Structure formats: structure tokens, C-alpha cells
Amino acid sequence: MTDIERHSYDVVVIGAGGAGLRAAIEARLAGKKTAIICKSLFGKAHTVMAEGGAAAAMGNVNPNDNWQVHFRDTMRGGKFMNHWRMAELHAKEAPERIWELETYGALFDRTPEGKISQRNFGGHEYPRLAHVGDRTGLELIRTLQQKIVSLQQEDYAATGDYEANIRVFAETTITELLTTGGSISGCFGYYRESGDFLLFETPTVVLATGGIGKSFKVTSNSWEYTGDGHALALRAGAKLLNMEFVQFHPTGMVWPPSVKGILVTESVRGDGGVLRNADGKRFMFDYVPDVFRKQYAETEEEGDRWYTDPDNNRRPPELLPRDEVARAINAEVKAGRGSPRGGVFLDIASRRSAEFIHKRLPSMYHQFKELADVDITKEPMEVGPTCHYVMGGVEVDPDTGAASVPGLFAAGEVSGGMHGSNRLGGNSLSDLLVFGKRAGEGAASYVDGLPARPAVAEADVTAARKTALAPFDRTGGPSPYEVHAELQQTLNDLVGIIRKESELSAAVDRIAELRKRIETVAAPSGRRYNPGWHLCLDLRNMLMVGECVARAALERQESRGGHTRDDYPDMSAEWRQVNLVCTANDTGEVTVARQPLPEMPLRLQQLFDRAELAKYLTEDELAGFDAAAKSTSDSADASTPATKEEEK
Amino acid sequence: MGTQRHFRVWRGDDDNGELVDFDVEVNEGEVVLDIIHRLQATQAPDLAVRWNCKAGKCGSCSAEINGMPKLMCMTRMNTFAEDETVTVTPLRTFPVIRDLVTDVSFNYRKAQQMPAFDPPEGVAPGEYRMQQVDVERSQEFRKCIECFLCQNTCHVVRDHEENKTAFSGPRLFIRAAELDMHPLDAREDRKELAQAEQGIGYCNITKCCTEVCPEGIHITDNAIIPMKERVVDRRYDPIFWLGRKIFRRPGMPEKPAEGRRG
Numbered sequence: 085m086t087d088i089e090r091h092s093y094d095v096v097v098i099g100a101g102g103a104g105l106r107a108a109i110e111a112r113l114a115g116k117k118t119a120i121i122c123k124s125l126f127g128k129a130h131t132v133m134a135e136g137g138a139a140a141a142m143g144n145v146n147p148n149d150n151w152q153v154h155f156r157d158t159m160r161g162g163k164f165m166n167h168w169r170m171a172e173l174h175a176k177e178a179p180e181r182i183w184e185l186e187t188y189g190a191l192f193d194r195t196p197e198g199k200i201s202q203r204n205f206g207g208h209e210y211p212r213l214a215h216v217g218d219r220t221g222l223e224l225i226r227t228l229q230q231k232i233v234s235l236q237q238e239d240y241a242a243t244g245d246y247e248a249n250i251r252v253f254a255e256t257t258i259t260e261l262l263t264t265g266g267s268i269s270g271c272f273g274y275y276r277e278s279g280d281f282l283l284f285e286t287p288t289v290v291l292a293t294g295g296i297g298k299s300f301k302v303t304s305n306s307w308e309y310t311g312d313g314h315a316l317a318l319r320a321g322a323k324l325l326n327m328e329f330v331q332f333h334p335t336g337m338v339w340p341p342s343v344k345g346i347l348v349t350e351s352v353r354g355d356g357g358v359l360r361n362a363d364g365k366r367f368m369f370d371y372v373p374d375v376f377r378k379q380y381a382e383t384e385e386e387g388d389r390w391y392t393d394p395d396n397n398r399r400p401p402e403l404l405p406r407d408e409v410a411r412a413i414n415a416e417v418k419a420g421r422g423s424p425r426g427g428v429f430l431d432i433a434s435r436r437s438a439e440f441i442h443k444r445l446p447s448m449y450h451q452f453k454e455l456a457d458v459d460i461t462k463e464p465m466e467v468g469p470t471c472h473y474v475m476g477g478v479e480v481d482p483d484t485g486a487a488s489v490p491g492l493f494a495a496g497e498v499s500g501g502m503h504g505s506n507r508l509g510g511n512s513l514s515d516l517l518v519f520g521k522r523a524g525e526g527a528a529s530y531v532d533g534l535p536a537r538p539a540v541a542e543a544d545v546t547a548a549r550k551t552a553l554a555p556f557d558r559t560g561g562p563s564p565y566e567v568h569a570e571l572q573q574t575l576n577d578l579v580g581i582i583r584k585e586s587e588l589s590a591a592v593d594r595i596a597e598l599r600k601r602i603e604t605v606a607a608p609s610g611r612r613y614n615p616g617w618h619l620c621l622d623l624r625n626m627l628m629v630g631e632c633v634a635r636a637a638l639e640r641q642e643s644r645g646g647h648t649r650d651d652y653p654d655m656s657a658e659w660r661q662v663n664l665v666c667t668a669n670d671t672g673e674v675t676v677a678r679q680p681l682p683e684m685p686l687r688l689q690q691l692f693d694r695a696e697l698a699k700y701l702t703e704d705e706l707a708g709f710d711a712a713a714k715s716t717s718d719s720a721d722a723s724t725p726a727t728k729e730e731e732k
Numbered sequence: 733m734g735t736q737r738h739f740r741v742w743r744g745d746d747d748n749g750e751l752v753d754f755d756v757e758v759n760e761g762e763v764v765l766d767i768i769h770r771l772q773a774t775q776a777p778d779l780a781v782r783w784n785c786k787a788g789k790c791g792s793c794s795a796e797i798n799g800m801p802k803l804m805c806m807t808r809m810n811t812f813a814e815d816e817t818v819t820v821t822p823l824r825t826f827p828v829i830r831d832l833v834t835d836v837s838f839n840y841r842k843a844q845q846m847p848a849f850d851p852p853e854g855v856a857p858g859e860y861r862m863q864q865v866d867v868e869r870s871q872e873f874r875k876c877i878e879c880f881l882c883q884n885t886c887h888v889v890r891d892h893e894e895n896k897t898a899f900s901g902p903r904l905f906i907r908a909a910e911l912d913m914h915p916l917d918a919r920e921d922r923k924e925l926a927q928a929e930q931g932i933g934y935c936n937i938t939k940c941c942t943e944v945c946p947e948g949i950h951i952t953d954n955a956i957i958p959m960k961e962r963v964v965d966r967r968y969d970p971i972f973w974l975g976r977k978i979f980r981r982p983g984m985p986e987k988p989a990e991g992r993r994g
Binding site: 183 | 745759761763773779780782785787792829833835836844846849857858861870871876878
């Protein structure tokens with residue numbers, strides 16, 4: 085076909101947020117010709133919205149911190165559903181990935197000794213988040229963006245062409261992955277600006293497309309978060325796991341309506357802010373679950389002392405993992421103790437000086453002042469839960485980021501397993517650096533080991549082109565904006581923060597009806613920068629991931645992390661052993677199957693007290709732990725214990 | 733609860749186009765971008781607009797609102813009188829792709845030509861040591877969200893296409909200043925480059941860029957004026973040279989300017 089621009093690359097990275105840019109840097113450093121597909125302009129990806137920081141156990145503020153403590157916190161935060169190997173790699177490698185950013189020109193806030201400063205955050209035992217005020221994501225994306233430019237400058241010096249080895253395709257959307265003989269052979273998409281089509285012939289694709297929040301009505305996510313990578317992977321034959329686990333961030337803005345859902349950073353609480361209900365009560369003390377009882381303060385006095393003396397006091401319960409805080413806020417509002425506009429109060433004004441707030445939370449000050457006429461140095465904010473992050477995603481090999489489809493890789497939010505049932509704040513920015521790098525490496529070494537490149541089948545290109553143009557051929561169908569609003573309302577109402585069987589079943593039925601409607605949506609004419617057409621194409625992705633969330637949520641009969649069932653309120657040790665995996669058939673319908681969660685090796689289990697493990701593991705697993713621990717300790721009498729080895 | 737307001741929005745491309753009239757509902761607390769989205773959903777499904785975060789953090793939704801360069805997501809509807817017509821047009825300095833979307837590739841090309849951070853030799857990752865007071869100067873410029881409102885408003889290029897070759901614009905001047913003031917950047921010739929390669933000499937300090945910056949960056953006072961300082965001032969001052977070697981501090985005024993100045 086002559087109207088399709090053709091390109092040939094070694095590695096095509098879809099997504100230009102932190103994970104995608106870090107993967108691209110690594111692939112280019114490995115000598116691979118690399119393309120970066122960017123749905124927006126370069127440097128605008130959703131990473132820019134991250135506020136609090138990047139978690140890495142550098143121990144700059146509290147020297148007791150190390151990777152083992154970070155690993156423990158991450159597993160606890162995910163309620164032990166995390167893929168242990170991902171959590172281990174993440175905790176071990178995060179500091180190197182942060183330090184590396186300084187060599188690219190990043191300027192983090194400093195400690196008095198001149199090291200990178202670290203702040204407190206929910207679920208992290210020690211101050212651990214490298215940050216720049218409350219605009220850390222901007223610093224991260226700009227740093228990676230500028231590193232890519234510096235690599236382009238090296239290439240320009242060598243070849244006279246900035247884009248010789250790494251090129252950014254801005255405002256470009258990929259609609260289909262192409263496989264040949266079951267392996268990745270290319271991908272197909274369009275320039276948003278012109279509407280012209282592109283074909284990439286490439287043996288590897290790294291998915292780094294982020295999340296799915298735009299399937300929900302109240303969300304902190306931007307328009308880009310339409311689950312593209314999740315859906316592309318499904319259609320290419322890969323598996324998604326943990327899709328029932330969706331994080332509702334406890335603090336989104338609730339007023340005015342037009343900004344409902346926009347994020348209020350967890351740093352507000354990390355820096356001393358507290359949650360109060362309509363009676364002025366710090367209600368979080370009533371919501372500390374048994375599994376976390378030992379680690380959190382029981383009185384306001386103890387919680388307040390912790391900010392200045394963390395070694396002798398326990399942290400305030402406002403800093404519980406996000407799922408716990410979101411459920412608590414939800415319960416307070418339902419019980420009629422909410423704020424006037426349907427949230428609760430987040431108060432830092434009465435607890436910290438105006439100067440401190442300006443210094444530590446400048447963009448929160450700006451955001452509330454400009455958008456809600458609220459001065460957060462003088463009055464409390466009103467906040468409520470907002471759809472923020474999907475823990476679920478493409479099942480990958482932890483070490484290389486490889487999906488089950490040869491040539492397909494995934495990193496960052498679009499991948500699954502790392503965060504288990506709930507992600508800790510600050511673990512996303514570090515996740516995307518650690519696994520972005522690994523996926524870039526993984527893709528590069530896959531290319532090296534490939535005897536021959538699979539050729540793109542022309543029939544697949546013809547089919548992809550036809551699918552992309554289909555919305556123009558329809559007349560009289562519903563507007564894509566209307567169907568999008570229906571989908572968002574459905575997921576919000578029926579697959580939200582608190583779920584039950586009847587509603588989830590209704591959601592599955594409703595999604596089936598919406599699928600039929602999406603097949604009839606009509607695009608306004610004209611291919612040049614036409615958002616109506618773009619939305620028509622994004623809709624089928626949003627529907628597909630919505631179906632995954634609904635079906636997996638219906639299947640999992642327990643409550644854990646970002647999945648709360650009204651009809652199954654308890655956590656079940658048996659369900660912890662089960663990963664739910666979604667696959668799609670040729671017509672795009674989703675099925676859910678069960679597979680075992682990979683078992684954590686003894687050396688990592690032994691980082692926890694037996695009493696703590698007992699809260700999560702089955703009797704059988706505990707018996708196995710006891711037997712293995714006994715045999716290790718018997719043999720350890722004569723040699724160095726395995727755990728000591730890890731302490732180095 | 734809503735009121736009906738009158739909007740005029742530019743529809744068209746670089747060759748053809750016109751202001752199109754719309755009557756549209758406006759509700760409490762809404763911003764201009766909400767209204768543009770409402771027009772998309774109800775009256776003009778193909779209306780082209782860039783946006784991402786809707787919270788003033790990504791710098792995508794830049795446009796001219798009643799002639800003023802602004803972010804649509806941070807422009808509250810209650811800043812207009814109820815009977816006031818709100819006119820939204822694309823950034824004037826860049827070619828229109830369609831409707832409110834312009835071709836801003838000029839800015840990315842200029843960024844590509846600007847020498848990147850040069851890491852200090854012999855300092856291993858993890859060994860970087862900098863004082864907060866020293867990083868703060870550069871941090872001010874790293875707040876930039878690349879909305880390009882400063883580039884759009886700068887009269888050197890706003891109506892002078894011919895200057896675009898030689899002139900990089902305020903966005904890139906603060907990048908130059910950021911690197912010049914970076915405590916560990918190994919290059920010593922940032923000011924010279926700004927003069928020779930970026931055309932900072934074209935700027936005659938009218939401060940229009942500072943006026944429109946949604947991040948409140950003191951572009952003129954804290955970046956452009958220091959970068960325009962005579963190169964010899966610092967090059968051959970032995971005390972300064974010693975200071976830079978010992979304290980790793982560039983020769984900048986002690987304090988950043990306070991408040992915006994017209």
C-alpha cells in the first residue's frame with residue numbers, strides 16, 4: 085500500500101513516559117536502532133504528573149534503610165501478591181537508577197550533607213523518596229528527555245543525523261501489533277497530526293504505555309491512559325495478570341466538579357498533613373487493620389512525635405498504604421461523616437507553617453489556589469478517592485521484561501506483578517526506571533539472539549488499515565464521546581472501590597452491550613488531527629481492559645489491596661496463591677484463568693517474622709517454611725546463613 | 733445551575749480558517765478547557781485541541797484566550813464577565829496544524845541543538861554532592877513545563893519568521909542558564925554559547941516572557957540578564973575562578989529576584 089510510511093527499527097518502544105524513555109536509552113546504548121512512539125508531544129507523558137518522589141533505599145536520611153527493608157515494605161504494601169523476584173530486583177536496583185539520573189543532569193532536593201534528600205511516604209518504613217518539591221515526575225521525564233537529546237547529539241556528531249539511531253515519533257498512536265509465526269514482526273499506527281499511517285518493521289516492541297484510568301469516570305489519569313498497551317498485548321496473544329487490582333488513590337480533589345479526581349499528592353500526609361472527618365476527628369486511628377497494627381501509632385501524640393523521632397515512635401495511620409486509606413475515606417463518607425462536597429478534610433494548614441507548605445508543596449498550593457480558590461496554608465482541602473493506577477498488566481519475565489509473545493516486552497504500569505495487589509506511593513517512578521532499563525536490555529539481547537527477522541504479512545497490514553478507517557465508513561452511529569461517558573460511568577458505578585457480585589455481573593453484561601455499540605461508533609470526517617476519530621479507536625482498548633477488570637474482579641472472592649469485595653470482606657490465604665490471568669480470543673472477548681503465584685524463596689521469606697508471614701500464608705505454606713527454616717538453621721550451625729549473605 | 737456563554741473558537745488550518753461562534757453551557761468552577769471539551773462532546777466532535785494533565789503540570793493546552801497567551805486548563809471561567817465573549821485562538825508564533833493545535837517543532841529543534849549536561853569527569857554515580865542552596869537556582873528553571881507560551885509571546889519571533897533561524901527563545905535561555913548554574917556541569921562556555929549559538933543578544937529585555945510564564949519563573953531577571961553579562965566579567969576574574977573551583981558556585985546574584993516585575 086502506497087499510503088503507508090514504512091520504517092525499519094531494531095527496537096520500537098511504545099510509550100514515552102519514564103519506562104519507555106529509560107528502555108529506549110538502554111536499547112540505544114546497546115547499539116540498537118530505536119524508535120520511541122509518543123502519543124502526545126515529547127515530554128508530556130503521564131509521568132510528568134507524579135508528584136511525591138521515587139522510592140530507593142539509598143539510606144541518605146536514615147542509614148538503617150537498605151534493600152531488604154524496602155523489599156519488605158513493598159511486599160506488605162502489595163499484601164504478598166507481588167511477584168517476589170520483581171520486588172527484589174526493584175528494591176536492589178532502585179538506588180543505582182536514581183544516582184544514574186544525576187549523571188544525566190537531574191537536580192533532586194538535597195540533604196545538609198549534599199546528598200539526595202529523601203521524604204516519608206505511606207507504607208515506607210524510612211524516609212525513602214528522592215524528590216524535587218512536589219514535581220518529581222517532571223524532573224524525571226525532563227531528565228530522561230534531555231538524556232535522549234544528548235544521545236542524539238552524539239549520533240549527530242558521528243553521522244550528521246540527529247535521528248540516525250534514536251528517533252521520537254511525537255503524537256503517534258499504535259493501533260496494532262503485528263506477529264508472524266507467533267513472534268513480533270512489526271506494529272501499525274497513525275500520526276495524530278496528519279492522520280497518515282505508519283508501519284514499523286521491527287522484531288521487538290517494548291510496551292510502556294502506562295495505565296487504564298480513562299476507563300473510569302473519576303480518575304487522576306490523563307486522556308492518554310486508555311489501556312493501549314494492555315489491549316495491544318492481549319490482541320497479540322499475551323497474558324494480563326492481576327487486572328482486578330486497581331488503585332484508588334485516597335486523595336483526589338472533589339471540588340469543583342471539573343477537576344474532580346485530580347491528584348493531591350501523598351506528600352501532604354508525608355509532610356505532616358492529617359485526615360479529619362466532619363466532626364474534626366482524625367479517623368484513621370479507627371482503621372488500622374490487624375496486619376499493620378504493630379507498625380502504626382495508637383495515639384495522635386505518638387503519631388505526631390514520629391515526624392521528629394521516628395526511631396522511638398510509630399508512624400501515624402494517615403501513612404498506611406493507599407488502599408487502606410482510600411477504603412477508610414469511603415467508609416467515613418458513607419457513614420455521613422464526610423465534608424460538604426462529598427470527601428473528607430485533608431489538613432496541613434493547622435499543622436505546618438505557611439513557609440513550610442510553600443517550600444515543600446508548591447504545586448499543591450498553586451493547584452488549589454488556582455482551581456478551587458482554596459489557600460491550603462489557611463484552610464483544609466477536601467479530598468476523596470480517585471482511580472489512579474492499575475497494578476495489573478502484561479505478565480513478564482522479571483529479569484528481562486519479556487512477555488510470553490516472543491519479541492514483546494513490557495515495563496512500567498503496563499506490566500503486572502511488581503506491585504501485587506497494591507502499589508506503594510513512590511514505587512512507580514523507581515519501578516519504571518528499574519524495569520524500563522531491564523526491558524531495553526532484554527529487547528536488545530533478544531535482537532542479538534535472533535537468527536532471522538520475521539517478515540510482516542501484508543494481509544495483516546491491510547487488516548490493520550481497514551480497522552483504523554472503519555469509523556469513517558459508519559453513519560448514524562453513536563458519538564464516541566457519548567459511549568466513552570457510558571463506559572466510564574459503568575466502571576465507576578459497578579467496578580469501583582467497593583465491589584460485589586451482583587454489580588460485577590451487571591458490569592460484564594453492560595460491557596457486552598457497549599461492545600456492540602462501539603462497533604457502530606462513527607467518526608467525524610477528516611483525518612487531520614481529528615480527536616473524534618482518535619477516540620473511536622481508543623474506545624475498543626478501554627472496553628477491553630474494562631472487561632478484564634470486571635471479569636477478574638468477579639472471579640476473585642476475597643478482599644485484598646486494590647480489590648475490595650463487599651460480599652467477601654476478608655483476605656484469604658488460599659486466594660493469595662492464585663494469579664488471575666486474562667487472555668482474549670479472536671473477536672476480542674476476554675476469558676479469565678487461574679495460575680499459581682510464583683513462590684517466594686526461603687531466603688526472602690526469612691526477611692519477615694514468622695508471626696507476620698502467618699497473617700498471609702496458608703497452613704501448608706507455613707509448615708513448609710518451618711521445615712525449610714529448620715533445615716537451614718541446622719546446616720547454618722556449620723556455615724554462614726543464607727540471610728547473612730544477603731545483608732551485604 | 734449552568735449559564736449560557738458565548739465562545740468564539742478558531743477553526744481551520746494554516747491556509748484557511750475563521751472564528752466560529754458557539755453558545756455553550758458553563759458551570760461553577762469550570763475552566764476554559766472544560767468548555768472546549770464540552771464543545772467537542774456536543775457540537776464539534778472533530779475540534780482539535782492538545783491537552784493532557786488538566787492541572788497545569790504538562791504544558792500541553794497553551795492557547796491565546798482573548799488575545800492573552802495562557803494555559804486553557806488554568807484559566808477559570810469566573811475570570812470573565814457572564815456576558816463577555818471568550819475568544820480562543822491558537823498560538824500565533826507557530827504554524828497552525830488544525831484549530832487550536834500548532835506545530836511547535838521549532839522548540840524541539842532548538843532543544844536538540846543545545847549542548848546537553850556535561851557530567852563531571854571522575855565523579856561516580858552516587859558520589860554527586862551539591863548543596864540545596866546551589867541547586868535551587870537551576871531548579872527554578874527546571875520547573876519549566878514547556879508550554880512554550882514564552883516562545884509564543886516573544887516579539888523577536890512572534891511576527892518575525894526570519895529570526896527563527898538565529899534565535900532560540902526564552903525557553904532555551906533558561907535551559908542555558910540552568911546548565912550554567914548547575915553546580916556540577918563540566919562545560920565552562922554556556923554564556924558564550926548563548927551569545928554565539930542561541931542569539932540571546934536579540935533579546936531586549938521587555939520581560940513579556942516572564943509575564944506569561946504559568947510557573948512564575950523569573951525568566952528575564954534570573955536567567956536572561958545574568959546570561960547576557962559580559963563574558964569577560966567572569967572569565968578573567970581570578971577570585972571568581974577560585975570560587976567556582978572551590979565552592980562550585982557560579983557567579984550569580986546572591987538571591988533570586990522576588991515577585992514578578994512588569
